Amino acid sequence: MLIFFLLFLAASAAAAATGIVFKPGNWYEGLTRPGFTPPNWLFPIAWTYLYISVAYATARVAxxxxxxxxxxxxxxxxxxxxxxxxxxxxxxxxxxxxxxLALLWVAVAAMGVAFIGLDLIAGLLVLPYIIWLSLAAALNWRIWRDNPAA
Structure with missing residues (x-):
């Protein structure tokens, strides 16, 4: 299982690397954002947890x-x-x-259902990802709506 975990974590690290290359920066700071926007420091913590837990969940079912x-x-x-x-x-x-993001939400929800059919713990580990993506979708929607010139 360790080799599977490391492989799925490597795939997740590639996704995470986009956050290093494409930083929010001044453009993002200048946008109108909703009051429920989490503080900037929370994003890397949440994503690190999610990438590790989903890699582990995937390794459990692999x-x-x-x-x-x-x-x-x-x-x-x-x-x-x-x-x-x-x-x-x-x-x-x-x-x-x-x-x-909408397609991602559907893919993760389907992945969670598939995981539950194979391993209950793996499926449950996907739930925080769905919750975070739901928040991300609400943020994306509101930022898109509230910043038509962006």
């Missing part, structure tokens, strides 16, 4: 019979996750980022 769909959904969600940051913070394409 060696099981019938895990193909669950692993394919992991691949889809990590690809969409990797795409969101450059779209939002790099290209400032808030609407397109919202579409990617």
């Amino acid at each position: 060696g099981q019979d019938g895990a193909q769909l669950a692993l394919a959904l992991f691949a889809v969600q990590i690809a969409l996750n990797t795409l969101w940051t450059p779209l939002f913070f790099g290209a400032h394409r808030l609407g397109l980022a919202m579409i990617v």
Whole structure:
């Protein structure tokens, strides 16, 4: 299981690296953001926890019979996750980022259901990710709505 965990963590690290390349910066600070926006320091902490826990959850299901769909959904969600940051913070394409985030939410929800069918603990480990993505979607939507010129 350790090798699986390290491989899934490496995929997650690639997604996380987009946050290093495409930083929020002055553009983001100048946007109108809703009052429920978490403080900036919370984002790297939350994402670190989520990437580690989802990599662990995926490693739990990886060696099981019938895990193909669950692993394919992991691949889809990590690809969409990797795409969101450059779209939002790099290209400032808030609407397109919202579409990617909606697809990401669906992929993660489906992944969670697939995980629960294989390993209850793995499925439960996906719940914080869904909650965080729900908050991220609300933020993305409000920022897009409240900053039409962005």
